[in-house]
Amino acid sequence: MSDSGDPGVRWLSPDEQRAWQDYRQLKRLLDAQLARDLVRDTGLSEADYDALSTLTEVDGQRWRASELAARLEWSTSRLAHHIGRMERRGLVARENCDTDGRGAMITLTEEGLQTIRRAAPAHVASVRHHFVDRLTPEQLEQLSDIARSVVDHLPTPRT
Amino acid sequence: MSDSGDPGVRWLSPDEQRAWQDYRQLKRLLDAQLARDLVRDTGLSEADYDALSTLTEVDGQRWRASELAARLEWSTSRLAHHIGRMERRGLVARENCDTDGRGAMITLTEEGLQTIRRAAPAHVASVRHHFVDRLTPEQLEQLSDIARSVVDHLPTPRT
DNA sequence: TCGCAGTTGTTGACATGACAGGAAGGTGAT
DNA sequence: ATCACCTTCCTGTCATGTCAACAACTGCGA
Numbered sequence: 451m452s453d454s455g456d457p458g459v460r461w462l463s464p465d466e467q468r469a470w471q472d473y474r475q476l477k478r479l480l481d482a483q484l485a486r487d488l489v490r491d492t493g494l495s496e497a498d499y500d501a502l503s504t505l506t507e508v509d510g511q512r513w514r515a516s517e518l519a520a521r522l523e524w525s526t527s528r529l530a531h532h533i534g535r536m537e538r539r540g541l542v543a544r545e546n547c548d549t550d551g552r553g554a555m556i557t558l559t560e561e562g563l564q565t566i567r568r569a570a571p572a573h574v575a576s577v578r579h580h581f582v583d584r585l586t587p588e589q590l591e592q593l594s595d596i597a598r599s600v601v602d603h604l605p606t607p608r609t
Numbered sequence: 610m611s612d613s614g615d616p617g618v619r620w621l622s623p624d625e626q627r628a629w630q631d632y633r634q635l636k637r638l639l640d641a642q643l644a645r646d647l648v649r650d651t652g653l654s655e656a657d658y659d660a661l662s663t664l665t666e667v668d669g670q671r672w673r674a675s676e677l678a679a680r681l682e683w684s685t686s687r688l689a690h691h692i693g694r695m696e697r698r699g700l701v702a703r704e705n706c707d708t709d710g711r712g713a714m715i716t717l718t719e720e721g722l723q724t725i726r727r728a729a730p731a732h733v734a735s736v737r738h739h740f741v742d743r744l745t746p747e748q749l750e751q752l753s754d755i756a757r758s759v760v761d762h763l764p765t766p767r768t
Numbered sequence: 769t770c771g772c773a774g775t776t777g778t779t780g781a782c783a784t785g786a787c788a789g790g791a792a793g794g795t796g797a798t
Numbered sequence: 799a800t801c802a803c804c805t806t807c808c809t810g811t812c813a814t815g816t817c818a819a820c821a822a823c824t825g826c827g828a
Contacts, residue, residue, distance in 0.1 A: 654813090686817075709823080
């Protein structure tokens, strides 16, 4: 669509176009590869992995639902659906919250714990193989800077 | 999970961890913002936009379904479902292929053409505002190099 | 010409996640 | 204590995308 006649539109230059397309390609292919590796090696989706590994971050592997959703940057609706599915698979459990009758506590089951312990090395190896080890330390730092430049100017969806 | 006792696992260093997390954050938030802008400004999803703008790439806005799927890097199943939905909205049309009885040709309708003509400036402005204009020319080039370093080492899903 | 393996596209079943709406519990002013 | 309002979580519904199965058709070798 860059051949439109509208002179008021600042179309992307070839270099800009290329950077944008390369980023989109990276996103598409890298994510697909990591998801394939993860499900092949562990039977987990990326969402499963994120949820389980976040649960291990605190002692007792016990999170208030709303805090887990905030940490994962998930809507509470998404959390409820996903936790429901993981509960049916025996990876997590729901308990009542002592101090707030509305609240729900999400905990790791023993099976969930075993699962994430088994999954983590494989997933880290996959991230390393397909991403970290492909880039120099300088490139990793450049990417961090780039990502934060963009993210910092995004309208904050936070709280 | 970086505190596991397994000495055979090469966990990510803090810098590596940060680059990986920053990349994931970029992906999540930037994509969400662009999708929000696009649907607000034009009523299209990113998939809709990609399909429509790819259709304009050739004379006559007429693609063989399998080639359109390949160009978009979509499965033929995804294409069939998505084209079906866009057809119901009047944006595209299906025709038979003259030279191959199995084939389908996908074309832009007049409404589809009007829609993408109207959408393109808004979407480019959004990409510019949230992405291109946040980065220096050097950073755009760095990002291209980074993306291609990673993508080039991925197992080729290509044909 | 026949027959059959390979291609092309569609469909149905299912998983995921967004959004809206609602139930249940908490909080604060009066 | 009451009542209005907020918070927290869950559920139904819908859009999207994946996978497997299938139908229709092509093209090639016998």
